[in-house]
Structure formats: structure tokens, C-alpha cells
Amino acid sequence: MSYTTMPTYKYPRPALSVDAVVFGVDGVGLKLLLIKRKAPPFKNKWALPGGFVQIKETLDAAVRRELHEETGIRPTYLEQLYTFGDPGRDPRERVVSVAYFALVRPSAHALAAASDAADAQWFGVDDLPDTAFDHRDIIEVALKRLRAKVRYAPIGFDLLPEEFTLAALQALYEEILERSLDKRNFRKKIIGTELLRDMGRMAQTVPPARLYRFDPEAYARLTKLGFNFEL
Secondary structure, eight states: OOOOOOOOOSSOOOEEEEEEEEEEEOSSSEEEEEEEESSSSSTTOEEOSEEEOOTTOOHHHHHHHHHHHHHOOOOSEEEEEEEEOOTTSOSSSOEEEEEEEEEEOGGGOOOOOOTTEEEEEEEETTSOOOBSTTHHHHHHHHHHHHHHHTTTSGGGGGGSOSSBOHHHHHHHHHHHHTSOOOHHHHHHHHHHTTOEEEEEEEESOSSOEEEEEEOHHHHHHHHHTTOOOOO
């Protein structure tokens, strides 16, 4: 009979974890999802959803599992952000964390804290509580990535309903970039990209406004032709 054993190493090895920075927009500003830790270290402290990677698990699978276990969320947009490995970032042991950022519509997800999370809540990015570990540093890196990338890639549409008005789209960009945009120039640029599909219907707003939808097939086709999304 043969046995499969784990190899032994001469030198100690760090543990590997994942953390997720989940952004959302609810019409009154950019939001960030945090969980309240159920156990030490930093018990009852707010933190990013995340945890240790299982031995036969990919990083993407690990972060999706942790997100669903701790918050109930299954994001459609998830991107690897950066690796954080300061030797003192975790008081338990040497832990290297691979951080991700995700974009979701808060209204489309019911939060359900479980596993290592005692609670899960949305916070305004300008009104965050004190956070555990080095999570504030991770959040700052994610904010910079989001605010840069939203200007050259159409990731902002993942934060909107499938159908939206140009006013809602402009408000989204203003919330992320934290500045006002000229209405005429914004609409001229976004319509000029040819990435929006006119749905031929009007939203029940005052005054009524035309509804649009992002066209991912058009974006894929134009990208192959050298198109650059830029706002």
C-alpha cells in the first residue's frame, strides 16, 4: 500500500489568503462592502471579506467562495488587484494576501453574513470605520485602480441596472471620480463611443428620459479594430 504525503521543507513558508474590495453605487455615492469579524484577531472589527486559500483551490475560486460565505454575494465583475505581503500585516503568522476588487449593484444582492462574519454592511467610501489588518491600505489601492480604470475601460456599466438613462450613467461616473462632469461633453463622448444600445423606451422619470443598454458585443468588435474607450 502506498501513501501520499505532503513534502517537508527546510524553510518555513507563509500562508496564503485572499481579500475582496467590493464596490457598489446606490445613487448617493460610492459604497464599499465590509464584514464584522466574528473571531480574533480583531474580533468585532470591520474588515474586507476574505480568508485563507484551500490547498487545492485556485485564487479566483477562493475569493469567490469567501465572498459568498461571508456576505452572500456572487459578483459578475471580479479583477485581481495587488499582492500584499508585509511581514507584520497579520499577528497570527506570516500571511501573504492576494487582493481583488469587485463591482456589484447593491440593490441586486441581499447581504447574508455567515462563516467568519458576524455582520456585513455597505459603507460610503468617505465614511469608513476603522478596519482590521492592513485593509485600509488595500482599499486605497483599489480606489485608485477603480478611478483610473473607469476612464479607459467600460467597467462602470457593471454598477448599473441593465437599462439606464444617460443621467444615471453620468451620476455614476461623477460619484466614482468625485467631481462634476459637463453634461453636454459627457453625453457627446458616451454616445460617440457607439457602445450604447437605444432601447426605444422612456424611463418614468421627470422629465421622461430615454433608456439605454451597454452593448458588450459592440465593445468586443470595436476593441479588435483598435478602439480605445476613454472618458
